[in-house]
Amino acid sequence: SREWHLVARPHGWPKSEDFALREAAVAAPAEGRILVRNKYFSVDPYMRGRMNDVKSYTPPFKLDHPMDGGAVGEVIASNAEGFSVGDHVLHGLGWREIADVPAKHAVKVDPDLAPLSAYLGVLGMTGLTAYAGLFDVASFKEGDAVFVSGAAGAVGSQVGQLAKLKGASRVIGSAGSDEKVKLLIEEYGFDAAFNYKNGPVRDQLREAAPDGIDVYFDNVGGDHLEAAIGALNVHGRATICGMIAQYNATEPTPGPRNMALIIGKRLRLQGMLVGDHADLQPKFVEEVAGWLASGELKYRETTVEGIEHGYDAFVGLLRGENTGKMIVSLV
Template sequence: MNKVILLNARPVGKPVSSDFKFIEEAMPVANEGQVLLKTKYVSVDPYLRGRMNDSESYIPPFELNKPMASGVVAEVVESKLPGFEKGDFVTGVLDWKEYQAHNGQGLMKVDPNAADLSAYLGILGMTGLTAYCGLMEIGKPKAGETIVVSGAAGAVGSVVGQIGKILGCRVVGIAGTDEKVEMLKSKFHFDEAINYKTTTDLKAAVKAACPTGVDVYFDNVGAAISDAVLANINRYARIPVCGAISLYNATTPDLGPRIQPTMVIKSALMQGFIVSAFAAKFPEAIAQMSTWLKEGKLSYAETVVEGFDQIPQAFMDLFEGKNEGKMIVKV
């Protein structure tokens, strides 16, 4: 039998175990024009929380009693589709199933000898592309400028900071534990890092860490953390808004400082984005990131949880900050 994880209920606030349902179904078979895939690695990402709501967004919501889906690396165990052979590894947005038949659309072959397979869900996958495209296309950093990254110890934030350093910027990260702060400075070479949970005056802490002000703020978090950073932006600052994980589980509207006066006074640019908007830049981004990896200029962190049954818990742990870097489930 084949294990499958369904969306059982739409969460109210933070997701809980009962929002997911495990079922077993008959093993799939590959028909003509299909491949049979065996799931090897599953990506769990904060944006999936939005898809659990029945509300309009940039991507359709998950349907109740239908499989959840996310980025997956899978092995081709049988192929009846030209261009794919048994033993190939592929990545794509796939259902949370141990095995599944697929028509090949949207699948991309990956080379297990060029990088660890899990890297194709992180630094060489959606998160790496998000970091590169958001920073380069919206942030437009220049050598000597100061970049602040919230959610800096996560999969996207840690890459943003490293790219900033490669480009000659001062980089300051904001994270939620002393261990993550130390990792940002020692492993990823951030110039400074701030633990927002133990800092009594975050606005002052950002000012102290950014003596010349903030030129680029890569926002993964939103809410009070972003309020503190925005109070320190320079004239013509650029603010790529990648996410707002602090607000994803809110059950009532959040009200913060009115930012329009600051945006006008500073002539600042704030732009939200989704990575698919930069699809034309993906080949350039992957080539550059791969080069930096080979040159030792980029490194990455992963939190790898083992077991198909652990996928929902790994996802829920994202909202408790239990990951360092990319959260991945090894099946």
């Protein structure tokens, strides 16, 4: 079975020499474990942080060990009660063809309810991030005007649509290409959208949200966050979900220059980690599955075929080559 190892810690942008696809032996599963043939694995922006040797909310990847992350696959051998050959499971040992998974870390999923890859995106970790980050962390309420950055990505495209479905007065998104901007308006029903590469975020946001915003969902940081602080109305809330603009930075990045506005506008900026919101999982799945079935919620995936392209998929994600969830397919 082949698996991706981190072999050197990237400085700045990851390079292909920092990674290696290596062969690993496969043995029968020990007591309490299952062998899973992965069909899809996820590449996610947070993995860039795990490539650095720093203490964080998830431990760093070890050099010369397989990387891990979300994956779905089929059980091919089981030494654990409750799991049979042929079952499909969601688990945390991606970046490899065959995973030897402790059964207690695997969750069965139904391939007839949704395409398997959806359990990594719209019905999975990124979907719950959007749901919890908007409804719980940002305390979204009907009538709010919402701005989301990274809006054509997995989390962002779902945030914008969830806000519309729950009665936002206006939803504004930013993304990195004119095609993505078109998609936001035409497919996802955003009221306004702009390409942040076409001009200063502050000016484009002001034009897109002449009456200001009540909620900002931050996936990007940097000038997006500064512009949003400027546009937020009194008692506005921001969910600080991600700051992808700085994940490859080699020097500390400057903060927003307008932080003093937080005082007078009584803003609330709150960080989030999706792992804290497992309690919302049942409600999230029920509501989102309903909107998917009715066609009210749309999603895209960008699928990179073949384990040998795992590195390309990851770097492509950081470069914005994806629309919606970036997935590596092994089928």
